[in-house]
Amino acid sequence: MLYYFTHFSSDDSNIQSLVENGLITSPEKIWLDAAEMQSRPFIVIAWLHEFTKSVPLSGLEIGSNIAAIRGGINATIAAVNTQLPYPYVHIFYWTVQLVLITLSVETGICIAVDSYWKENGDNLYIPSDDNVSWPASSQTWFTFNVILVIMGNLLFIIFTQCILTLTEKLSNPMNKDSSLSATALGTPYDNFLFNLLNFHLLDSFLVKNLEAIHAGFKCYEDLDINK
Amino acid sequence: MIRSELLLAISIAAYLTIVVNRWDRVRSTLLANILITFEDLHHRLCSVLLKTQEKNEDKIINQTIRYTRLILQLLFLAVQGNYVSCTAL
Numbered sequence A: 001m002l003y004y005f006t007h008f009s010s011d012d013s014n015i016q017s018l019v020e021n022g023l024i025t026s027p028e029k030i031w032l033d034a035a036e037m038q039s040r041p042f043i044v045i046a047w048l049h050e051f052t053k054s055v056p057l058s059g060l061e062i063g064s065n066i067a068a069i070r071g072g073i074n075a076t077i078a079a080v081n082t083q084l085p086y087p088y089v090h091i092f093y094w095t096v097q098l099v100l101i102t103l104s105v106e107t108g109i110c111i112a113v114d115s116y117w118k119e120n121g122d123n124l125y126i127p128s129d130d131n132v133s134w135p136a137s138s139q140t141w142f143t144f145n146v147i148l149v150i151m152g153n154l155l156f157i158i159f160t161q162c163i164l165t166l167t168e169k170l171s172n173p174m175n176k177d178s179s180l181s182a183t184a185l186g187t188p189y190d191n192f193l194f195n196l197l198n199f200h201l202l203d204s205f206l207v208k209n210l211e212a213i214h215a216g217f218k219c220y221e222d223l224d225i226n227k
Numbered sequence B: 001m002i003r004s005e006l007l008l009a010i011s012i013a014a015y016l017t018i019v020v021n022r023w024d025r026v027r028s029t030l031l032a033n034i035l036i037t038f039e040d041l042h043h044r045l046c047s048v049l050l051k052t053q054e055k056n057e058d059k060i061i062n063q064t065i066r067y068t069r070l071i072l073q074l075l076f077l078a079v080q081g082n083y084v085s086c087t088a089l
Helices: A013-020 A026-033 A037-054 A063-081 A089-120 A138-170 A199-223 B002-052 B057-079
Strands: none
Touching: A013 A026, A013 B057, A026 A037, A037 A063, A037 B057, A063 B002, A063 B057, A089 A138, A089 B002, A138 B002, A199 B002, A199 B057, B002 B057
């Protein structure tokens, strides 16, 4: 089975939430519903282009902007839906699992051997040329050995499993779960680094920046710089 | 056993690098370019609106930001959920 396949979701509940939020009107929803998910942004781009042509604005030509937006959206969809360069990632995944299983078996064998030497070793675990008989107690030697083996292997297993989970979350950078912040790094808006792919943050950036640009243009005349 | 762990560590490191690189590329290059273009469009729109003393200024700005936000929202919806991760197999 190949790692990569896509299916086009026809979940219209998301579009319905956009109507409720006032982002699209009912006639627009009809047209957006008719299109596939990945084609919908391009329909709105055409609307935006036509809208700027219809209003009486002298000298505003947004053709280059439209081309850049279209190219950016295309590249983003392509990047997220492109297969990772491991054609059989499940083989990689199961190799990790196999090594971890082997590691757990190894842990058990090591503990069994240590247990045998503790009972029957006759202090053979002390090097023959060592003048100091340390540790004096075989129980101490056994406890430290078992803790070392278990902790070492446990840390390796936790580390590799964490990396597998992390890569799964990051494999679609724009997924809702990829912010990681809600569970691991505090509240969603606390962590700037992991939330740059969060739609609501980008959305508020856009709106606030437009307000700031608009206010800047409006208030310039009141600054009395040229007087 | 040490050999297989080393091999595994190298494989995981390579895999993690590729995934994080892609995450960073989507964030720092692709989405950033879209945002820059939107802001450029808004900047030019505000500039032209000031020159022309347009009466429907607020309406035009509201309509433009609505389409801008809608494009971004639809892009996120289009990309979310169409991807099958490796551990789901």
